[in-house]
Amino acid sequence: MLDNAAKGDDLQQEFVTFIAGGQNFCIEITQIREIRRWAPVTVLPHSPRHVLGVINLRGAVIPIVDLAAKLGFAPIEPTERHVIIIVAVSDRIIGLLVESVSEILGVRQSMVKETPRTQEDEAVKAIEGIIPQEQDMTKIINLGILLPQSGHLAA
Amino acid sequence: MAMDNAILDAFFEECEDLLASLVDGLAEMCAGTTDTETINAVFRAVHSIKGAAGAFSMDALVSFAHKFETVLDALRAGQITADDTPLKVLQRAGDVLSDLVEAERDGTIVPEDRVDPVLADLNDFLGDTQTDDDEAFSFEALSLDLGSADVSHSYLCTFTPRKAFYDTGHDPLLLIKALKTLGPVQVRCDLQTLPTKLADFDPQDGYLTWQVSVGDQSDDLKIREVFEFVDDLSDLQVTLADESADSVDHRVQSLPVEEGAALIDLPPPPASDDLPVPEAQNTQIPPKPATPDRGTRKSSASLRVDxxxxxxxxxxxxxxxxxxxxxxxxxxxxxxxxxxxxxxxxxxxxxxxxxxxxxxxxxxAQPVKPLFQRMLRIAREAADATGKSVSILTEGEATEVDKTVVERLADPLTHMIRNAIDHGLEDPETRLASGKTETGTLRLTASQKSGSIVIEVSDDGAGLNRERIFEIAVEKGLIERDLQLSEPEIDLLLFAPGFSTASEITNLSGRGVGMDVVKTAITELGGKISIASTAGEGTTFTISLPLTLAVMDGMVINVGGQTMVVPIASIIETVRPTATDLATIGLQGNLLRIRGEYVPIIDLGARLGDHQASCSLTDKVLLLIQTEAVQQCALAVDEIFDQRQIVVKSMQGNYGEIPGISGATILGDGKIALIIDTDSIASQSPPHMPDPQNLTEDFRRVG
Amino acid sequence: MTTHVLAIDDSRTIRTLLTMALEEAGFKVTTAVDGVEGVEKFGQVDPDLVITDVNMPKKDGFGVIEDIRKGDRNRTVPVLVLTTESGAALKERARAAGATGWIVKPFEDASLISVIRRLTGG
Missing domain, CATH: 1.10.287 (Helix Hairpins)
Known part of the structure; x- marks a missing residue:
């Protein structure tokens, strides 16, 4: 890793960090379309618990996922103070409900560490890597978990 | 020839138009129109197909079109009359022509046994009047491989253009220039015949004789080609001037030089564009005024858009x-x-x-006309196959429907028309016996009624045999024998999946599909189909379709606090039930009594997963809907807000399929409302006819 | 100066083929969909050569040539008749109407172009 930095081909990446389920997470900035305040959704019948419903984003119907619930934390009770991060995952546009957005983090690729293998719960499976910070660390969300295994969103 | 798919596409598109006007014209002729303009239009259509097909070397198509055209031409010229031309044969020829076009498009081949009998019929018409029309359709110009010529000669062309030469846009200068491209030339102009008095001079006439010697020629074919269009407009002689190429100069020098003649030397090719022009030359090209660039304006009646x-x-x-x-x-x-x-x-x-x-x-939007024309043909073929005499009427061909709808209606309509002719109409004897005309009538109509397109297929046949339908449904295990059904309910059995099977398939209408496939196709288009039939008088199938696919009429409702939309197309009526309209069956099964019938009630909120205690049914509104299955059912909703046009959004892209929901729309306040898929809602519990014996069990599942 | 060809044919396919072949050969092409439009465009664009179909709605190819030849200064404009028939009678008619020459469909691009070059000197 350090060798990479020495060679100078260590790419700078930017991540947006946010809080969901009380923990620090981040998403690579190029995957993010926009960040909006929470607004009431239209509830979908027969949807999994973490799918809150759909919103109208300039004419497109966008599903909103409670990321905390998806990761196995307690579901968020959304209020106006909560935030929706609109992300693009493969060819889908999905909104993630999170508690708050913190900052934009610029890091070198070499600073991204592999996820330490612990027990395989939902949250661990969803983490692509970790970025150590001074006091804490932030975990990179693998947005692939939001994609359907077979035809259905985040089932 | 340079071409790509775009041109081929354009060709086939044009063929469609031409075939449509062909069918139109033939129909008019069948209706008794014999004026020249109609025959001309038919002729032109065939002629244009032939002409354009020739460009693509579609030989089968060209030769058939040619024969067809010859018959039409003879008809046009009065050599044969429409009376001795059974128009049926012309119509069949039209059908074959359209098959041939289709085959070219799809890269298939039309079987000979389809083409040959019609070809034979066409030949029969021509009989004695047939002339030797089978000239090759090749370009007349000849090409020569000059490079391989062993011997080269000089030729002397002597030509005297007459007045007609100049009258038809020819110019000696251009001919000389053309000759110059063939080899070294020397030109002499003989002014002898020029009138000596100006008064005798007609500026439009030709007075000059040109002598051009052309060297390096293996024979005179290329030279003759230059004079292709003018050999009858001038006195022309092309003679071999000598035996060998190297004596050109000598030969030219030995030309008899007459008094008043001018000798002009031209350099061999490649030559400059400027050519000395003899003064006496009287074909001055009029000066061309600089024209504004209007030529780039393309003229086309229609616009092709992706x-x-x-x-x-x-x-x-x-x-x-x-x-x-x-x-x-x-x-x-x-x-x-x-x-x-x-x-x-x-x-x-x-x-x-x-x-x-x-x-x-x-x-x-596209007119249904081409679709109807295809159907006319299907009907004609069906009539031929069954030996029935059928007169086919169409109405409302100009009615416009969404392109996709037009495309996707072809299969269901084909099936319905075959059915109507095969099963609906009686054979001529039966018709006569029941006091009807021998010829049955099939009507195909389209009209626009308040935001829907209505297409009707009706026949004046015997009407539906309801006893037989009931029997078949019992045999196929679709219903119990002791079930009491109203006439409309029996009619609807026709649409039940599994109703039509091999046992009653005739070689015509039975292609292994039943009316359930028709129904499915119509439903997929957001439409409805219904039947009206009177014994002895006939049967009418009515298809009602939304004007467009992207927009539909919806009823905006409230279900458990959520705003949703039910397609108007599936709603028969709305009912605010009183206690006496309601009946309970089993533990949770609710029925609505309407016009003496019992219809199961589905609590829409519960069906969509809202399990909170809902209020009493008398506080709700019931939407009586017609579902894909045989029966009706009533959806219980909390409130009706509004009816409006909605723009349909797919849920598939960003989410996925949701049972009971066909899509979403965005309301005036920017919020999303889900669109109810009534068929899916109704079929989540397999609907059966309300047979009292098993209702309890079914409706427990419904709850 | 670019040779300007007016192509009159009621068949869209033929118009497209002509336009492609001629434009590729460096001619400027104006098209018209029937005889009436053809005569109208003739007056507007003053072409160096006209190619016309025979069988067309409104006005046939012979009518087009007759109309064109009416104008005195149009006497010298070459007019080619595009036809599927190669019968002598048809040529006779074309000639009588004032056609300069004829091209039999289906035409070969090269032959067509050489004929046009020959008739226009272009």
Missing amino acids: PERVDRLINAVGELIINQSVISQRIQEAALPTSSDIFSDLDDYKLLAREIQEGVMAIR
């Missing part, structure tokens, strides 16, 4: 409409003084937005 662009536009306009209603609602909420100008501006905006929407939708 359908995807239109779809994008339709989507954008959908957004505009939504945006317009959002703005209206915001302005309403702003509680501005009613005198404010903004309200009239808003009305204008609304009007304009609607206008744009209609305009954009109209781009996708």
Whole structure:
């Protein structure tokens, strides 16, 4: 890793960090379309618990996922103070409900560490890597978990 | 020949138009029209197909079109009359022609046994009047491989253009220039015949004789080709001037030089474009005024647009409409003084937005005429195959329907028409015996009724044999024998999956599909199909379709606090039930009694997963819907807000399929409302006929 | 100066083929869909050569040539008749109407172009 930095081909990446389920997470900035305040959704019948419903984003119907619930934390009770991060995952546009957005983090690729293998719960499976910070660390969300295994969103 | 798929596409598109006018013309001729313009139009259609097909070397198509055209030409010229031309043969020829076009498009081959009998019939017409018309359709110009010529010669061309030469746009100078491209030339102009008095001089006539010697020629074919168009407009002689190429100069020098003749030397090719022009030459090209660049304006009756662009536009306009209603609602909420100008501006905006929407939708709209023409042909073939005499009437061909709808109606209509002729109409004897005309009538009509397109297929046959239908349904295990069904319910059995099977398939209408496939196709288009039949008088199938696919009429409802939309097309009526309209069966099964029938009630909220205690049914509104399955059912909803046109959004892209939901739309306040898929809602518990014996069990599942 | 050809044919396919072949050969092409439009465009664009179909709605190819030849200064404009028939009678008619020459469909691009070059000197 350090060798990479020495060679100078260590790419700078930017991540947006946010809080969901009380923990620090981040998403690579190029995957993010926009960040909006929470607004009431239209509830979908027969949807999994973490799918809150759909919103109208300039004419497109966008599903909103409670990321905390998806990761196995307690579901968020959304209020106006909560935030929706609109992300693009493969060819889908999905909104993630999170508690708050913190900052934009610029890091070198070499600073991204592999996820330490612990027990395989939902949250661990969803983490692509970790970025150590001074006091804490932030975990990179693998947005692939939001994609359907077979035809259905985040089932 | 340079060509690509775009040209081929254009060709086939044009063929469609031409075939349509062919069918039109033939239909008019069948109806007794014999005027030349009609026959001409038919002739032109065939002729144009032949002409264009020739460019693509579609030999089978060209030779058939040629024969067809020859018959039409003879008809046009009065050599044969429409009386001795059974028009049926012409119609069949039209059908074969259209098959041949289709085969070229799909890269298939039309079987000979389809083409040959018609070809033989066409030949029969021509009989004695047939002339030797089977000239090769090749370009007359000859090409020569000059490079391989062993010997080269000089030729002397002597030509004297007559007046007609100049009258038809020819120019000796250009001929000389053309000869110059063949080899070294020397030109002499003989002015002897020029009138000596100006008074005798006709500026339009020809007085000059040109002598051009052309060297390096293996034979005179290329030279003759230059004079291709003028050999009868001038006195022309082409003679071998000598034996060998190297004596050209000598030969030219030895030309008899007469008094008054001018000798002009031209350099061999490649030569400069400028050529000395003898003074006496009287074909001065009129000076061309610099013309404004109007030539680039393409003339075309229609515009070809990538359908995807239109779809994008339709989507954008959908957004505009939504945006317009959002703005209206915001302005309403702003509680501005009613005198404010903004309200009239808003009305204008609304009007304009609607206008744009209609305009954009109209781009996708197409007349049903081509579809109907195809159906006429299907009907004709079906009549031939069954030996029945059928007169086919169409109405409302100009009615316009969304392109996709037109495309997807072909299969269901084909099936319905075959059915009507095969099963609906009686054979001639039976008809006569029951006091009807020998010829049965099949009507195919299209019309627009309040936001829907209505297409009807009706026959004046015997009507549905309901006893037989009931029997078949029992045999197929679709219903119990002791079930009491009303006539309309029996009719609907025709659409039940599994009703039509091999046992009653005739070689015509039975292609292994039943009316359930028809019904499915119509439902997929957001339409409805219904039957009306009177014994002894005939049967009418009515298809009602939304004007466009992207927009539909919806009833905006409230279900458990959520705003949703039910397609109007599936709603028969709305009912506010009183206690006496309701009946309970089993533990939770609720029935609505309507016009003496019992219809199961489905609590829409519960069905969509809202398990909170709902209020009493008498506080709800029931939407009586017709579902894909054989029966009706009633959806219980909390409230009806509104009826309006909605723009349909797919849920598939960003989410996935949701049981019971067909899509979503965006309401005036910008919120999303889900669109109920009534068929899926109704079929989540397999619907059966309300057979008292098993109702309890079924409706427990419903709850 | 670019040779300007007016192509009159009611068949869209033939118009497209002509336009492609001629434009590729460096000619400027104006098209018209029937005889009436053809005569109208003739007056507007003053072409160096006219190619016309025979069988067309409104006005046939012979009518077009007759109309064109009516104008005195149009006497010298070459007019080619595009036809599927190669019968002598048809040529006779074309000639009588004032056609300069004829091209039999289906035409070969090269032959067509050489004929046009020959008749226009272009």
